[in-house]
Amino acid sequence: MKSKTSIVLTGIGGQGVITASNILGKAAVKAGFNVYVSEIHGMAQRGGTVDCTVRIGDVTGALIANGAADVILSTEPIETLRYIKYSNKNTKIITDITPVIPFTVSAGMEDYPDLDKIFEELKKYGLLYKIDAVKIAKEAGSILTKNTVMLGALAGIDILPFKSQILLETILENIPKRYKEINKKAFEGGLKAIKNH
Amino acid sequence: MEILEETTGEKLLLLGNEAITRGALEAGIDVATTYPGTPSSEIADTFSMIAGEATKKNKNPRFYFEYSTNEKVALEVAAAASICGLRSLTCMKHVGLNVASDAFMTYVYIGCKGGHIIVSADDPGCHSSQNEQDNRYYAIFSGAPMLEPANPQEAKEMTRLGFDISEELKLPILLRTTTRLNHIRGPVEIKKLKEPRRKGYFEKNPMLVTTPAVARVRHSELLKTLKKAEELSEKSQFNYVLNFGKPDHWGIVTSGVSFNYVKEIVEDLKLNIKILKLGMTHPLPKKMCKKFIKACKNIIVVEELEPILEDQFKVMAHDIGSNVKIFGKSTGHFSRLYEYNPDIIADAFSKIFNIKNPFNKPKGSEITLPSRPPILCPGCPHRATYYAAKKAKPKDVIYPTDIGCYTLGRYKPLEMADLLLCMGSNAGTACGLAIATEQKIISFMGDSTFFHAAIPAIIDAAHHNHDVVITILDNRTTAMTGHQPHPGTDLDGMGRKAKRILVEDVVKGCGINQVEIVDPNKIKETTEAFKRALEFKGPAVIVSKSPCIILENRNKIKRGEDIFIYEIDQEKCKKCKICIAQFGCPAFYYGKDENIFIDIQQCNGCGNCATICPFDAIAPREVTK
Numbered sequence: 001m002k003s004k005t006s007i008v009l010t011g012i013g014g015q016g017v018i019t020a021s022n023i024l025g026k027a028a029v030k031a032g033f034n035v036y037v038s039e040i041h042g043m044a045q046r047g048g049t050v051d052c053t054v055r056i057g058d059v060t061g062a063l064i065a066n067g068a069a070d071v072i073l074s075t076e077p078i079e080t081l082r083y084i085k086y087s088n089k090n091t092k093i094i095t096d097i098t099p100v101i102p103f104t105v106s107a108g109m110e111d112y113p114d115l116d117k118i119f120e121e122l123k124k125y126g127l128l129y130k131i132d133a134v135k136i137a138k139e140a141g142s143i144l145t146k147n148t149v150m151l152g153a154l155a156g157i158d159i160l161p162f163k164s165q166i167l168l169e170t171i172l173e174n175i176p177k178r179y180k181e182i183n184k185k186a187f188e189g190g191l192k193a194i195k196n197h
Numbered sequence: 198m199e200i201l202e203e204t205t206g207e208k209l210l211l212l213g214n215e216a217i218t219r220g221a222l223e224a225g226i227d228v229a230t231t232y233p234g235t236p237s238s239e240i241a242d243t244f245s246m247i248a249g250e251a252t253k254k255n256k257n258p259r260f261y262f263e264y265s266t267n268e269k270v271a272l273e274v275a276a277a278a279s280i281c282g283l284r285s286l287t288c289m290k291h292v293g294l295n296v297a298s299d300a301f302m303t304y305v306y307i308g309c310k311g312g313h314i315i316v317s318a319d320d321p322g323c324h325s326s327q328n329e330q331d332n333r334y335y336a337i338f339s340g341a342p343m344l345e346p347a348n349p350q351e352a353k354e355m356t357r358l359g360f361d362i363s364e365e366l367k368l369p370i371l372l373r374t375t376t377r378l379n380h381i382r383g384p385v386e387i388k389k390l391k392e393p394r395r396k397g398y399f400e401k402n403p404m405l406v407t408t409p410a411v412a413r414v415r416h417s418e419l420l421k422t423l424k425k426a427e428e429l430s431e432k433s434q435f436n437y438v439l440n441f442g443k444p445d446h447w448g449i450v451t452s453g454v455s456f457n458y459v460k461e462i463v464e465d466l467k468l469n470i471k472i473l474k475l476g477m478t479h480p481l482p483k484k485m486c487k488k489f490i491k492a493c494k495n496i497i498v499v500e501e502l503e504p505i506l507e508d509q510f511k512v513m514a515h516d517i518g519s520n521v522k523i524f525g526k527s528t529g530h531f532s533r534l535y536e537y538n539p540d541i542i543a544d545a546f547s548k549i550f551n552i553k554n555p556f557n558k559p560k561g562s563e564i565t566l567p568s569r570p571p572i573l574c575p576g577c578p579h580r581a582t583y584y585a586a587k588k589a590k591p592k593d594v595i596y597p598t599d600i601g602c603y604t605l606g607r608y609k610p611l612e613m614a615d616l617l618l619c620m621g622s623n624a625g626t627a628c629g630l631a632i633a634t635e636q637k638i639i640s641f642m643g644d645s646t647f648f649h650a651a652i653p654a655i656i657d658a659a660h661h662n663h664d665v666v667i668t669i670l671d672n673r674t675t676a677m678t679g680h681q682p683h684p685g686t687d688l689d690g691m692g693r694k695a696k697r698i699l700v701e702d703v704v705k706g707c708g709i710n711q712v713e714i715v716d717p718n719k720i721k722e723t724t725e726a727f728k729r730a731l732e733f734k735g736p737a738v739i740v741s742k743s744p745c746i747i748l749e750n751r752n753k754i755k756r757g758e759d760i761f762i763y764e765i766d767q768e769k770c771k772k773c774k775i776c777i778a779q780f781g782c783p784a785f786y787y788g789k790d791e792n793i794f795i796d797i798q799q800c801n802g803c804g805n806c807a808t809i810c811p812f813d814a815i816a817p818r819e820v821t822k
Contacts, residue, residue, distance in 0.1 A: 012569065022210075025382050029210045036348070036457075037382035039212070040324065047783055047799075048571035060348070061457035062381040065539035067557030078566050085559035100798065102569040103783035107609050110567035121564055134798075143798060 003058040005161055006068055007154070008086045010051045011075030012100055016147030020073075021052035024151065027170035028056045031162030038062035047103075051083050056161060072126070073154050075133065075146060076100050077118050084125050091126035094153050094194070095119075096133040096146070129153065129197050136189035141182035148183045152190025164191065198250060200243055202387055211385045213378040214239035216349035217288070217316060218247075220356025222259070225391035227283035227311065229262045230271035232649065233678035234290030235325035236379035237318035241288055241690070242679060249692030259393055264681050264690040267620070267649040268293035272300045272315065279309035279369070280405065281397030284360050288316035291332045292619065296650070298335070303407050304369060305339040306415035308422075311397065312360030313369040315341070320376050321501045321536035325677075327600065327619065329535070331502035336371045336479035340419050342426045343371040343479035344435065347456040349383040351476065355435060357388070366426050368419075371479070375501060377454045377536060427480040435476025436485060442469035446494035450486075450506055452478050455499045458539045462546060465555050481509055490519050497549060498525035501537050524549055573605045575784035576750075576801030578717045578743035579670050582641075583611045584780055584809070585715075585723035586668070591637045591731050595630050599623040599642035599651075602677045603670055606641065610781040613641070621650025627665040628658050637731060639666040644700055645675040645683040652707060658736035659708030666730040667738045671700050672745040680748050704738045711737035718743055720808055746801045761817035762800040763807060765793055769814035776806045776815070 007024065011017040018039050028035035038053045053064045067088040072095075074080035080095040087093060097115070104110045122128045131153050137146040148171055155164030168187050172180050200219055202209060211219060217240045221229065231241035244262040251258035261278075265271035268289040275285035289297065294317050301315070317335065320326040336343035344359055346352035352374065359370045404411055430436060441463050451459050452475040463470055473489045475481070490496065490513060498507040507525040514521050524530050530545040531537075540556050547554040573580050583606050598604055598614035599622060607614035616626050623640035630638050642651055647669050658665055675681040682688055682695075689695035704712050711733045715723045723741065730737035750760050765776075770793060777785040777793055784799035785806070795806070795815075807815040 013571065022382065025210050029208060029384055034384060035210065035382075037210075038377060039380045039382070047569075047574060049569040060460045061454075061539060062377065062383070063458065063538045065543065065556040066559045068539075079569070081562055081564065082566055084562055085557075088557060100796070101786040102567050103572055103608075103781065104569065105567045106777055106783065106786045107781060108778065108787075109609060111565075112567055113564050117564060121562055125560075 005056040005070050005159060006064045007054045007071045007073060008051060008064060008069045008083055009054065009073045010049070010079045010083045012079065013048050013050050015075045016144070017050045017052055017075060020147040020151055021054050023170050023174055024054045024154075024167070026174065027167045028054070028162065030170055031166045033057060033161060034059065036062035049079055049082060070159055071154065071157070073150055075150060077115060078113065080122060081118055084122070087125040089126060092129065092157050092159060093122055093126045094129045094131065094150070094157065095122065096150065097130050098132070098134040129157065129194055131190065131193045133190065136193060137186055140186035140189055145183050145186035148186040149190035152187035153194045155187070156191040156194030198247065201247065201390065203390065204387070205389050206386060208384045208386050210382050211349050211353070212239055212380065212382050213346070213349045213352050213374065214380070215243050216353040216385045217356045217372070218243040219385065219387065220353040221286045221314065222390050223353070223357045223388050224312065224360040225284055225393045226260045226286055227393045227395060228275055228278040228285040229260055229287070230265050230275045230285070231288045232265055232268045232271050232293055233675050233681045234293050234318070235678055236320055236376040237288045237290045237293070237316060238678045238681070239379070240316060242681065245681070245690045248690065252692040258691060262690050264683060266684055268297040269300050272297040272304070275313060276300065276304050276309065276369070278397060279311045279313035281311070281399045283311040283394055283397040284313070285311060286314045286316065288318070290326065291317050291319040291330055292326060292328065294332055294335055296620065301335070302339050303412070305341050306407060306412060306419055307405055308367040309363065309369055310367065311394070312363035314356055314359045314363065314372050315369050316372045316374060318374050318376070318379050319502070322376065324376050327617065329502060331505065332371070333373055333478065333505050334503065336373070337505070340423055341369055341371045341479070342366060342477070343373055345373050345453045345476060345478050346378055347454055347474070347476070348378070349381065350385050351435070352378060353385050355476065362429060365429065366422055368422060368426070375454055375536065423480055427483060430477045430480055430482040431484055433477040433482065436482050437474055438489065439472045439474060441472070442467060444469055444471040448473060448489055448493040448496045449499060450475065450489070450496055450510060451499040452476065452506060453501065455501055455537050455542070458537060458542045459499050462539060462543050466546065466552065468550070475506065478506065483513060486510065487513050487517050490514050490517065490521050493521055495522045495524065497530070498523060499531065499537070499542060503533060570608060571605060572608060572783050573602060574747060574801065575782050575799045576746035576803035577602065578672060578741070578746065578803070579603045579606065580611070580780065580782065581717035581720055581743070581805050582668065582670055582723065582741040583613045585717060585720045586639055586727045587611070587613065588720070588724040589727035589731060591639065594637040594639055595634070597623040597626045597630065597638065597640040599646050601643040601646055603641050603643060610779055620646055621654060624651045624654035624658065624667050627667060628654060628661070628663040631663040631665045639668060639727070641668045641670060643676070644669060644671040644673065644685045647700055648684045648698070652703065655704060655707045655709060655738070662735045664734060665736050666727070667736065669700050669704070669738065669740045671740050671742045674745050674748055676745045676747070680745065701740045704740065709736055709738050711735065712740065714740045714742060716743055717741045718803065718805060718808070720805065746803055750801055760802045762797055762802050763795055763804060763815050764818045765795060766814045766816065767792060769812050771812050771814070773811060775809055775811065780806065780809055782806055
């Protein structure tokens with residue numbers, strides 16, 4: 001087992017990226033590991049791009065160096081590419097396939113690149129896993145479980161130094177009772193999507 | 198509540214900010230005060246949450262907590278409590294200490310009795326700030342002893358033990374943090390919570406009245422106390438040397454979060470080196486530092502922002518006649534700009550040691566990505582106010598802005614933020630612009646900012662009859678920093694009923710006669726109010742009242758109410774693009790054939806798009822969020 005596991009979580013403010021990072025950190029503590037999580041709060045959360053990092057094991061810092069991520073877990077395709085500097089050829093890149101159009105594009109100032117081109121580009125940088133997290137989340141019962149789908153997908157690539165059951169338990173411990181069932185479905189949906197990839 | 202966990206020795210995963218609050222609870226905190234500001238906010242929010250829970254259960258919280266009107270008031274309230282023997286904590290973002298500095302500088306002269314920790318949360322890299330000033334200078338400037346934690350565990354312990362240091366020296370302590378301490382989570386081993394003292398007593402003492410004669414005496418006493426502080430620094434558990442491999446004549450001096458990156462890189466590169474890790478950085482443990490200098494031929498100083506340790510180490514080296522070579526900012530290996538990361542440090546070390554950087558150079562993708570800056574949320578009432586003001590069609594108008602969400606009005610298509618200095622500056626600069634130019638002026642600020650710092654400038658406008666339009670965006674919360682209450686809300690930071698101060702009452706009390714209250718969601722009426730304000734000769738104030746949509750929707754969900762999201766009837770849409778290109782709600786996007794759609798993930802259901810659409814093409818959908 002590697003003594004350090006470094007995960008970059010990216011997406012857009014409001015998509016639950018920070019919550020997912022926090023839960024991943026809590027799961028690591030629950031499993032008895034040392035962990036550091038870095039978050040972005042404040043202005044950057046207002047619909048802007050967000051990058052969080054989680055580092056598990058023999059680490060003292062929360063930030064990840066260029067090319068040193070084991071996983072990039074992203075809730076939006078261009079946000080995956082935005083943080084690609086963290087990848088190396090062995091990095092597992094898990095991305096949701098549904099674009100969220102930035103207002104810079106809506107307002108006609110910039111262009112959203114062709115999706116297939118983005119995915120082709122991402123394949124150059126690491127091992128790409130595309131998942132339809134929006135669809136899986138809706139099937140589970142709410143679009144708001146998208147971040148749980150992503151954590152399920154993360155559990156599916158067998159890179160965490162602890163059992164995926166611990167991650168699921170941690171998610172369920174940290175949400176109100178009435179959302180537990182749909183989050184369980186979302187997690188399992190994400191996990192299955194990766195296993196069938 | 199996890200933060201109040203009683204099992205000693207348990208490890209909790211805490212945000213650096215939560216760890217500070219926990220440290221204060223383990224020290225028996227009596228009084229905590231703040232004005233919210235990223236990256237400091239969660240320290241106070243955690244106190245507020247604990248107090249709020251107690252209030253809900255009709256229990257007495259362990260401590261008194263308040264969101265004060267501004268940082269100066271926060272410091273004064275807590276300083277008085279400390280002078281009465283209670284343990285106090287005041288937290289703020291770095292620029293908040295500028296606001297509090299008038300009180301702070303003289304407070305250090307008279308000192309405290311109960312321990313007082315003043316947290317300054319600096320923001321290297323300006324993640325959420327208007328500058329990246331290095332507040333370590335405030336410790337040197339004022340004389341306050343300073344602690345600098347590197348991780349949440351240390352933040353908790355420094356806060357807990359900082360109270361003891363403060364009481365021993367009878368001086369407030371500056372706990373200087375940075376964004377990557379405030380907003381990283383790490384394991385924190387907890388200790389027992391301590392019972393607070395609860396009541397203090399003010400002992401009269403002429404030395405507490407800083408007349409010039411007293412100030413001269415107190416300054417001299419302060420310098421004596423700093424000698425004692427230096428002795429504490431020599432013995433402090435937060436200052437220590439770590440050896441890696443077989444250290445020869447190379448050493449590293451570092452403090453704060455830089456230590457985290459330095460340690461891992463030293464391990465990765467298998468360097469034979471010693472690290473002097475400084476946690477109590479004012480006053481420096483000079484004996485310890487000089488001993489370290491003597492043991493080195495080369496020292497690398499790694500500190501974010503200003504060369505504060507670097508310059509002091511040069512002075513100390515000079516004092517002992519050492520020829521030690523000091524690498525840092527002056528040798529060009531490190532920058533005074535922005536925050537550090539593992540790559541920056543590895544790059545500097547690879548140059549200094551002439552070895553290969555263990556990390557990849559970032560490979561840029563050839564695909565150009567659209568930027569995604571932070572924006573006003575879909576449904577934000579500020580957008581409606583901005584849009585309405587623009588519709589008043591003033592020619593050549595200047596829009597002074599302020600600190601808060603509405604700063605985001607600077608982006609296209611609104612582009613209604615032209616000048617910004619600091620909290621409250623919209624009103625003061627509006628007055629100056631009115632004197633200097635013939636241009637029209639419409640300034641914008643939030644309600645919390647109004648109470649914090651804009652009132653004196655509004656009085657200035659009234660007294661001198663400056664021809665300005667000042668807009669107060671009253672969304673009944675301090676939104677950008679995480680929805681804290683303020684004097685205009687009817688609950689305080691402890692969840693208790695509080696006197697609600699109405700913005701318009703204060704404005705009228707400041708001597709402004711032309712005051713209009715508008716609901717920005719009634720866009721036409723709001724535009725008319727702006728027209729009247731622009732025509733008025735002299736200062737006019739518009740108070741635009743509508744709650745923050747994020748908070749409002751959260752409350753709707755709590756109350757079990759539906760939030761209807763909107764959709765565009767493609768048959769009716771004439772593609773005039775007003776919704777997307779002029780109003781600029783970020784939930785709108787172009788689909789195939791330039792058809793316009795509303796993203797269901799983003800729509801917050803304000804319905805203003807339906808109001809501005811000239812073709813009645815937008816209506817609520819059947820589905821709810």
